[in-house]
Structure formats: C-alpha cells, structure tokens
Amino acid sequence: xxxxxARARVSAALAPVGRALARAHVSPNALTVAGLIGVLIGTxxxxxxxxxxxxxxxxxxxxxxxxxxxxxxxxxxxxSKWGAFLDSTSDRIADAAIFGSxxxxxxxVHRPVAATGAIVSLxxxxxxxxxxxxxxxxxxxxxxxxxxxxxRLIAIGVITLLEAFGVPYALEVGLWLMAVACVVTVGQRxxxxxxxxx
Numbered sequence: 001x002x003x004x005x006a007r008a009r010v011s012a013a014l015a016p017v018g019r020a021l022a023r024a025h026v027s028p029n030a031l032t033v034a035g036l037i038g039v040l041i042g043t044x045x046x047x048x049x050x051x052x053x054x055x056x057x058x059x060x061x062x063x064x065x066x067x068x069x070x071x072x073x074x075x076x077x078x079x080s081k082w083g084a085f086l087d088s089t090s091d092r093i094a095d096a097a098i099f100g101s102x103x104x105x106x107x108x109v110h111r112p113v114a115a116t117g118a119i120v121s122l123x124x125x126x127x128x129x130x131x132x133x134x135x136x137x138x139x140x141x142x143x144x145x146x147x148x149x150x151x152r153l154i155a156i157g158v159i160t161l162l163e164a165f166g167v168p169y170a171l172e173v174g175l176w177l178m179a180v181a182c183v184v185t186v187g188q189r190x191x192x193x194x195x196x197x198x
Contacts, residue, residue, distance in 0.1 A: 032066060035062045036090040039063065070087070103119055124181075131190060146181055
C-alpha cells in the first residue's frame with residue numbers, strides 16, 4: 001500500500017538530492033552497496049548483540065541511503081538492469097540480516113515466542129518478495145498487499161524502538177502481527193495473480 005500511495009511523493013521529494021549527488025558523480029550502485037553495508041553493521045554488529053536502539057538508528061540511516069540510489073540513477077540517466085538486480089538482491093540480503101539478527105538476539109536471551117515470530121516473519125517477508133518477482137517474470141502485475149517492504153521496514157523499526165524503550169512484549173506481539181501481515185500479503189498477491197491468470 002505504501003508502495004502505491006507514497007512512491008510518487010517520495011520520488012519527487014528526493015529528486016533534488018538525486019540531482020545533486022549525480023552532479024557530484026556519486027554512483028547509484030555505490031549508494032546501494034553503502035546502504036547494504038550500513039544495514040549489516042546495524043543488524044549483525046549492533047542489534048544481534050542487544051544494542052537495539054543504536055541498531056535501529058544505523059539501519060534507518062542506511063535504508064535512507066539505499067532509497068537515494070533510484071533518485072541518483074534517474075537524475076544521472078544511469079538506470080540499468082544490473083542496478084535494478086543489485087538493488088533487489090541487496091534488499092533481500094538486508095531483510096534477512098534484519099530478521100536474522102533479531103532471531104539471534106532473541107534466542108540468546110531465551111525469548112522463544114518472539115524468536116519464532118521473527119522466523120515466521122523472515123519466511124513471510126522473503127515469500128512476499130518472491131511472489132512479486134515470480135509474477136512479474138511471468139508478465140503479471142503484483143502491486144498489492146498490506147505488508148510490502150516499506151511497511152515492513154517501518155513496522156520493524158517501530159517495534160524495535162518500543163522494545164528498546166522498555167514496552168513489555170513489544171517484540172513478541174509486534175513480530176507475530178508482522179508474521180500474520182506477511183501471510184495475508186502472500187495470499188493477496190497470489191489471489192491477484194490468479195485473477196489475472198483466469
């Protein structure tokens with residue numbers, strides 16, 4: 001949903017920054033890689049070790065850097081299939097690092113309910129992305145779902161912040177709600193493709 005309603009506004013807001021970075025000869029692919037490295041530092045280096053608040057801050061900054069790659073590519077005229085492939089692959093690695101670091105942290109502090117929710121959320125998030133990619137490779141459109149990547153990143157950030165500030169069971173409740181939302185999104189996308197395939 002966020003993908004549909006906010007994409008045009010975000011693109012317009014980031015266009016001036018993209019033009020400035022393009023004039024400075026910043027590569028969009030370099031931004032993609034820098035964003036991924038930042039996410040890995042924030043997740044594996046910080047969140048997995050229990051530094052949740054600092055991890056959220058680093059991941060948020062890195063995710064913003066990653067968003068800029070498209071704006072720079074458009075401004076510089078350097079959009080490419082390789083860039084799109086690199087961006088999508090980096091997003092999947094980042095998703096795995098975010099949930100994987102939470103799984104590791106939660107297992108280390110003996111919180112199996114939240115850890116299991118994170119495992120289901122990870123599987124759901126990767127399946128949501130796969131369903132869309134597979135549908136589009138077959139010529140269908142698949143721009144539906146209540147838990148697309150933008151919503152998931154915002155939700156996991158809020159959930160982790162609530163946990164960092166001491167809200168009881170924030171990760172247990174939040175991660176299981178996200179798991180359900182991912183399952184629903186997979187169903188929505190499969191139904192949308194089924195309607196087109198009929």
